[in-house]
Each structure stands twice: as structure tokens, then as C-alpha cells.
Amino acid sequence: MAERLGGGGRAINFSWNGRRHEGRDGDTVASALLADGVEVLSRSFKYHRPRAILCDAGRCPNCMVNVDGIPNVRSCVTPLREGMDVRPQNAWPSIGFDVMSLTDRFNRFLPVGFYYKTFIRPRALWPLYETVLRRAAGIGRIDEHGHPELHPRKRHMFADVAVIGGGPAGCLAALEAAAAGAQVVLIDDQPELGGHLRVRTSEVAGDQRLEGLSGREAAARLRELVAAEPRIEHLADATAAGLYEGNLIGVTQGATFVRLRAPQIVLATGQAERPMLFRDNDRPGIMLASAVLRLVWLQRVRPAPEAVVLTDDDHGWRQATELIAAGVGVTALVDTRPDAAAAGRSVPAERAALRAAGVEILAGARPERALGGRHVTGLRIHTPAGERDLRTGLVALAGRPEPVLSLLAQEGVRARWDDQLGEFVPGDPPAGITVAGHMRGAGEDPLVLAGGALAGRAAGIAARGLAADGTADRIRDHERRVAETVAGRTPPAPLPRPGGGKQFVCFCEDVTAKELKQGIEEGFDTLETLKRYSTVMMGPCQGKMCHGLSARVHAGLADSSPAVTGLTTARPPFQPISIAALAGPHLSRIRRTAMHERHDALGAKWIDMGDWKRPLHYGDVAAEVRAVHEAVGLIDVSTLGALDVSGADAGEFLDWIHPNRFSDLRVGRVRYRAMLDDAGIVIDDGAVARLAAERFFVSTTTGNLDGVDQWLRWWLAGSQRRVAVTDVTGHYAAVNLAGPRAREVMAKVTDLDVSRAAMPYLAAVEGLVAGVPAVILRIGFVGELGFEIHVPADYGAHLWDTLVQAGRPLGLAPFGVEAQRVLRLEKQHAIVGQDTDALSTPLEAGMGWVVKAEKPDFIGRDSSAAVAGRGPRQVLTGFEIVEGGVPAEGAAIVRHGTAIGRVTSSKWSPTLNRAIGLAWLTSDEAVEGRSLTIRLGVGREGQTSSAVVRTRPFYDPDGERLRS
């Protein structure tokens, strides 16, 4: 039974499955439960077998629980907090008795990939089967109506050197890099630095700073040294989860997500123990030796007084000694290597100590199976002398640890199988990244420590651009020593062929060695296809526990070598990251014009257009329309994009970008612009005003500013044109003053001559309006005499107020987007993006006149020529409703049950007292007066309206009012 060791902190209350429990300050959720008598934390994915702490390092799925409503929390690395509500997952009716665990008994009928082979016939029943299958899916549960507030934060960091891993190699690397003058960020996924030294008592050798200290003392010394170095920032409890192009590191640290860039990265992510293969190797009470040590030293909980240690490497002998030092008696050490004489050869001191402690050494033995059910009661082993049952309540797995290579794999560096080491070792990293410490495969203290220090020094020198010193030579020497050490190793025995029963390779997905064997026999004989078929490595741990084991089992079964099999591609993130942390604080842009408060005061109803808020109307659309036609209206058009395009080649550049011409535009004039893409499709429109010989003012549609800005820059990039494009949208506020009395209003607010002769249609003038500098464009979208006035944004409200005051006696009314839409529809003016789509050419959209085919070249020229050659296939044209309701925008126009077109805009026109619209029609149908049938669609299914084609503007077809 587990017991709490002395020295714990104050009591912390929490609940498990609704029952009250008590833990201590310093506990993790899992260690508190273990100390308080709760061992089984979860039920496995497929067979619902009981599972308990295996790694105590947040790498495996066994300890996943629901904490305060958040599913799949790794309880073994989650610090206990007062009042936590902890609940088990994936078990019904309870974690103690789970009905679905029956699948464990009848698994003969649920072999690997069974769902691909069943429920095929009868087809009609599949939806029912699928519902059942779907219900069994998943592990954690969320409240689908919940709205968890996790208060995520984003942090952007830059460093000369990033060191990933806070073990001895990582700490020394950080210290040496800092000593070279570099700013260092040291990322470690533990609460405190020291790595494996924190759970080690044996003496450390190989670095002067740590000489003669025990592991735990050395860890404390490293912490002091790092804390005293101002150039190191230590990120604790932080996992470098992703390594991306350009040395960008994604770091997850609680609710904070850090984006860290560093020209030099030292990877010192160490190594980790993995499960070993034997029947029922998942029984609670079987855990990694490192997990036992972590529980004792870090959480002050001893899982059992005595243990059997199982290993295939001298590492296990060291761990057995450490267990004894930690107060866990070792009754037996089982070393599976067939060459009994080789066992323990490289660790004579430990060998002697274990013998002295009376540990039974069983070399050349093989584990057959775990004994016991809900908790392990022993280990049945096969020895040269025959079968034996070792009684124990704790089996500590101390197989050869594997280097943690995931981040390197993310960088695209494939792991290399080393036959001599019997494990995957890192391939050669690209420039800017070095690999140090246990990751290199050579785990002797002097090599680990020197390797870390050298890597840090080299990275510091490189990042600071310092002159080369002797470091490079020392690294070469070091590399040679690593290679020599590795060459001196005894190669490990290959894995024995898996026998019967459930030997779990993948704890997440409950995949056994037998199932891998079957998958291979069915033809899924590469690791990649086997992974996809058996789902091995696809669970919550993403192969952290089973990747190497899968590759070795696969190689054994497929009569191959891991050197041939390789590993599958490890992908980010290394550890799961919550959606909230990745998303960061909830920020979204809202743009308000300088006149926003004025609209609000007038009771505007708002509409979102892109990022902007615009007034849709002020209460009475018909009155707004009437005011524009009969007196004067005022609309805020600050949301139109505004670009300043300047430079000696600006005119020629605009000629190239547009189908029409601007280089011949006179200063003081404005011209309509439509912009095409390479395929000759209309992608934006607006106006271009020439304010000076080399300065153009370009307006875009409200939603398209960013796209147009990027488009211009894209075409400028790499060209020799002398042009500067500046987004000045935010700099200006703008209104359009439109209506027959607009000129009278203008005359009251400016000293400029606004007469028709001085400021005719399409004039562009700079001068004072309302006493502030303004750009005035004689253009309009609503079909009446119009002045578009742009002033610096700070004066926006002032301009609005001045115009409203001057215009009020003349009947001025503010109007919104809705009235504008009606007004422009009366003129049959198309809105790009609403009336046009990804297939609309200017010729067909009724703007064929913008295409100046005689120009030498422009974007979309070839396509436009092709369209001109073949003639229009579909045409954007007006229509008016003769009988029936106003059709929805998007409604289909049909003849004999087939679509001949669709409505893009439709509105009730108070001016005309009927419904009007724009529609795309096949060109043979777009004939003045042709009768149309329009489906009313959504909510009015089966109903139609009758309409007739109207090819000319409904209002002022010759544009006399606009030009007045």
C-alpha cells in the first residue's frame, strides 16, 4: 500500500468522484489520490481496464481525469489545489465497476480494425450501428453548453539562445551561453530545474561546479547558479511543444502560450523510460522506476515498501540502487538480457551495492506475465531454471531509456537507428540547432555535462557573433569521446517475439503486440500503414510512450530492423495544448468611424461591414431615400479604403493594375476604377483621383482594402517601379453629400468655387471645407449631384456637424447603407462582391467600357480579350417585379424548371413604388421586356414572382442629375 512520507506541507481538501479527500501541499492530483488510497485513475480506451500511475511525468494517458469540468487533465503533473473537483472519465457506472470492461473478456470478437469488417450489410442498418459505435467513442466529456473561462495569455519572447530542457545538460548549456554574453531563455517542463538529478542520490562527476555532490544536491546547486545569472530567464512548468520553421518555438506554460524566437537553440530534452512488453503489463502497480522515484522524492508518497525491478540494461541496476536509497526495498532485479554475464558489467559499484543489500539478481530471466487483477500481486518470470512467481505489489520498469527526439523530428530531422546502442539517436540537426545531453545516447555523467556546457558555449558564441575560440576543437574532441563510448557498448538483445495474452504496446488505444502482429499479417506491413490500421501511436500520448516500442515490435514481427522501419513522423505539439491557450485572449477588431457617436446620437441601427460598424439606417429608409432625391442627404463613407499611391511611376503602375488608364488622368480629375485579377474577374472597384503629377488618391470598397493593398504590393514587389503605396484609410474621415441641393450646402461651408463650371462632375479638388483641409471628389454612387469630402479623421465629427447644421434648413437628412443600396439599385449600379462573384467579367457585369483593349498590357488583359472574342454568356441586368413578393437575394430565376439566372440584389424602391433588382441571366434571356419567373425560396417555398427584364437604369437613365 502506498504511504505518505514525512515532510509534507499543509493539508489541501479536494474531491474525487464527489467524495472528499485530503492531500498535502506539494502533491499532484494523482499523488494525493494515491496517498489517500485511490490507485485506479482511469479506464482504458477500448477494454476499459483499470489504469493507474505509470509515468508520473504527464506523458502517458493513464492518469487522465476531469478537473473542474476540463476533460483529459494529466493528474500526475497537475498540482493539487484547494477545492478541486476531480472526476474519473470513460467509466460507467463507476470507476470501480465498469460495465464496458466486459469487452476485456470478449475481445476475441473485437480484434484490430474490427469495425472495418463489420456492419457492412444490410446497408440500411448502418446508421443505427454507427450511432452505437459513435457513442462508445472518445474519452473525456465536455459540457456542450459550457463556456469555460481559462484566461489565456500570449507572450512574445526573443532570445539569443533558447535552451529546451532543464536537466544538467540544459542548465549547463544555459549557464555557458550566458557566460558568453548571450540572453538565454531556459525552458523546462518541471516546476524546478535539475531534471533527473532531482530524483537521484548517487554522486555526480564530470563538472567542477557539481563535483562530489549527490544528484539531489547537484540539482539544487544548478538552480542556485541559474538563479544567480541575470542573463537567463527560466520558464518553469513550460513545455516547448512545437519547433517551427525559422527557429520559432511554441511554448505552453499553464494558461500562457509563449512564442519564442531564438537564432540558436540547444535541445537537451533528455531521455525517458518506457513500458516493457509482457502479458498484462498494464496492471496498476506496474510503473516506471522513474515514476516511483518521482513519487518519493517530489511528491513524498511511497507507492509500496518493496519492489521488483525489471530491466534490459545497466540503467536498471542504477535505478534499483536509487530505489533502495529512496526507501523502497528491492526484492529482486530481473535483467532480461540473455547474456547474464554482461548484466551489470558497466556498473560495478551498483552491482556490489545490490548484492550487499541482499537483492536477488535474476539475470537472463524473462517476464511472462503480471499476476493479479485490479492490482499487481506479482511477476511470473521465466528463468533458465524454470518458471517462477515473484510476489510483489510494485513492479518498477527500468528498461533502457529512449532519447526524446520529438522536437527534432518536427524540425524534419529523422532519427537514426543505432545498432550498437539499440535505440534511435538524433540525426544531424540543421544550423542553429544543437543537441546535447542524454538525447545523444551516451548517458555517462562527464559526457552529458561536458556536452551540455559545450553546446551552450558554442550557441552563445554563434548567437553573439563572437570570434571563434577553442570551442569548436573541444566539441570535436567531445564528439569523438561520445562515439568511442557508444562503440564500446554491448548491443542489446532484440525484443523477444511477443507471446499470448494482452501485452500492451500502446496504452492510449489499447493496442497489443498480438494486434500489431495481426495487422502486419493482414498486409499493413509498414509502420505508417500499421499505425493507421491499428491506431497504435494515435492516442492522447501521440507515441511518446510507444513510438520506439512500436518500431521495435514491428521490426521484430516483420523480420526487419528498426533501421529499415524507421519512425513515423512526429508532429507538433509535443504535449497537448488547450484550444483556449492557443487562441489567446479573445480579441477582435472593431473599427468605428470618426462620426460614430453622431450616428449613435441619431439612433442609427448598425451593420457590420468587414471590421467596420456602419449605420444601416436611422429609422426610416424611405424618408432617407426621398431626402437624397428631393433635397440633400449625408452619408458617412469613411469606411471606404483609401490608398495614397505616389511616385514617378505611379500612373504607369495604375495603368498596369487596372484595365483602364490613369497615366493620362489630369491633375484635379477623378476616374472610376475597376480592378481585375489574372483571370479577368472583377475583384474591386472605386475611384482614382490625381491630386498631383505623382500623387494619386485611390479608394477601394469597404471590405476590400486589405486585399487591394496586398494586391498592389504583390505586383510592386521585385519590380523596378518607383511607387509607394500607403494605406491612409485611418487618416481620413469622409462623407458623401448627395442630392439636388448639395451644392447649396457646399457653398455655405467652403470658400471654394463649387459651381458646375469650377467643380464639374469628376473634378478632384483640395481645399478648405468647414475650415479644415479636405479632398473633394465630385462623384457619387446614388445617382444625384454628389460631393465626396475627405478630411483628416480628427475633424470628422466637426465636418459632420458643420454639414448637418448648414444643410438642415435645406432639408438635409443623414442616410445609411440601406438607403444607399436602394438608391444605387435604382441606378443599376453593381456592388462588387454582392452583384459580382468569382466568375464575373467586366464585359458581362455591364462595365465593359473600363477595358481599354488597346493598352499594351494590364492584369487580366488576355482573359478580357478572350471574353470579348466569344461574347457574353451571362449578363448582369436589372429587373422589376410585376407581380408577387420581393425575392430574396440569391433566389433562382427559372424557365421550365431549369435555372436561367439568379437574383443578386433586390429592394423595394419607394421612388418607383415597386420592387426592383439586379440579376445574372444567360445572355439570350437578358433582353429588355423579357418575362421572368423568380423562385421566392427560403420560407416561401413553392412561391414565385413575375418580373420583367429592365436593361436601363430605373432612375435618371441618362445620368443628368449626377452630372448636374
Place this chain on the structure above:
Amino acid sequence: MIGPLRRLRMGVAKSLKPSYDVVIIGGGSHGLATAYELSKLGVKNVAVLDRSYLGSGASTRNTAIIRSNYRTAQGVAFYDESVKLYERMSVELGLNVLFSQHGHLTLAHTELAIAGLRVRAETNQLLGVDSRVIFHDEIRRIAPALDLSSRPRFPIQAALFHPPGGIIRHDAVVWGYARRAQERGVDLHPYTDVTGIDVVEGRVTGVQTSRGPVRAGIVVNATAGWASTIAQMVGLRLPIVTHPLQALVTEPLKPFLDPVLVSATLHVYVNQTDRGELVIGAEIDPYASYSMRSTLPFLETSASHALELLPAIAGVKVLRQWAGICDMTPDYSPIMGITPVGGFLVDVGWGTYGFKAAPVSGKRMAELIATGRVPDLIAPFALERFYTDSLIGEKAAAAVSH
């Protein structure tokens, strides 16, 4: 032997024959489907070559969404046949491809987007495809987890509901085709890299591979993201630009989201698989590249957009992200059929929608090869359309609308 204990027999051809009637480059869903359909039509001396394992490219990197609610009449008719073939696929191939038809919701957050959905609904309905615009009450019933409040920056206003849409197990589709094709005599050659294509007097005569030359009178390019590089081997320039497309998957959760959710405004789509994982994707990366390395901005923006739709998933964790590459055409429709090079056929330009079309493409490409006549269903997708300006504009319905 009863169902679950039955053993599959996946396998590959041992030796590369010196000559085949048809060589299909690309062992993904399209290449394998074409091979399978050819074998049904009696054309059996067929080889499928792939540089890696079968299904190693886009076929098993895509997010396995099936639907037919396209924008153009040609697109709707084509994808509708595909959905019907997918519905029959488990029986046809004797392997359960786990087609989960819980419907497909395209969300509209703006008035303009609603109009776009109406256009699609109208086109779909006129062609007999189940698709309609729905509003809050019905959306809430179909996807209770969606945030329909006014809290989001762009609140959800309406949706296009397409009940036959859903998701499928993409690996199983690849395996199902591969197994049946092989049983019928097709030679499958994974890990066989095509290094060149022989052309004599304007006609293909064979291909060069990493395992030696192979003669063939007909060569089919079904290589998706690498389509333009293969076409270059016969001197053919395709109007294709390859872009990366990324996706991510979360930890498995108990099912709470049945339909596929798509939001073009937020550039995100989300579905929950039968394993319980949430699969989240976005539109293509904005730059051309053959890189299949994931990026951090994708992870961050997709998470933030998905959270905007489903606030309940804040604490759900991302397990894995990955990337594939897509062969984009200017009009977001595929290029299928003959080319100016005799015997060189293309089934390319599949962009982000190739997986949806695997069965119908395989069937119609096989028909083309076996009969020498271009089937009506794929005629609109001919390469020629770029020279006659007859584009099939699916950008509005295909861009992010996986």
C-alpha cells in the same frame, strides 16, 4: 468465419512488369479508384505507382468531408454522383468505410453570406440535392454546441444545411480500393518513384521509375499536389499552383457535435469523428509551396476561430497538427481527361476537394480510358476550358467549404 474475425489481405505486387496497358501515377484514392474501376471494365493490365506507401499523400491527410452542395450545376451533378457512390462503398468494397452522414452546416455570419447560401440552396434543390437555408431554431437543434448568441464578433445568422453530407474514414477508402483492385489483378507498386515519362512523337510510350522503366500506352497523372511536376515530365504546363493546407486534431471526446461545421467568414471548419476527436481545418495557406511542415499561426488562428463557434471547447487540447499540399486551379474545379499529349491523361487540380470526388473520378476516368470517349459528367472539367474560357467557378463554394 464471421465478420470481425475475417482477415483482410492487403498486399502489393512483388515485381514491376516491363509493360502495362495503363500506368497510373499516384496511389491515392483517385489512382486506386481508377484502377479498381478499370478492372471492373475488364482492363486489368494496370499498374499503380506511388513514391511512398499507398494513401501517403492528400488521401489520408484530408479531413474526409463528403458533400455535394456545390455552387455550379456541373459541380453539383458531379459531386452528387460521388456522394451516392460513397453511400454504397462499404458494400461495394466489402470494407466498412465508416461513412458518418450527420449532415453538413455552412454557417453565414453576414447578409452577403446568406445570399451566397441561398444561391447554393437554389442550385442544389433544382438539381435534386437535399440542401436548404436554415435559421437559429433549426441550427440549435442540429448543433446545440454552436454559439448562436450575439457574443461573437460576427454572430451566426443562418446556415446551409445539407443532410447527406458527412465524414468518412479516409484510410479505409484507400485500403478498400487497393485491396479490391489487387484482387482483380491490378499491380500496386508503392515506394516506386516516377522519374520521367517517355514521349515519342507526341504520344506517351512508358515511364521511368526508381525501379526501372515500364512501357505503357496510357499514363494517368493522379498525383494531386505534385500534379504539375509530373505533367512537366511530358512538357505540359498545367494552370495549377500548389499550396499547403493544414489541419489539426484534438483529444478524443465523447460525441457532442454531429454535423460538419464550416464558416467561410472565420476560415475554419470543425467536425467530430467516430473516434471522438475534433478535426479542425482552415483554408489553404496563402503562399505557394510544396512544404508539408505545419505552422504555428495556423494552430493559433484555427484554435481561435473554432473557439468562436464552440465556446465549450476552450479546455479541449490539440493533439496533433499536420499539413498536406493542394493543386489549386484558378476556378477551384478539377482538370480531368485528355491532354495534348497522346495517351497522357490527367485527373488533377483537386485542390481541397479531391477526396470528395474519388469514387466518381475513378469511375469516369476508367470509363474514359476503357471507351476512349469523354463521359458527359466530366466533360466540363476538361483542360481545354482554360483555352475556351469556360471556367467552372466553384471558388465561392469550395474555397473554405470543405
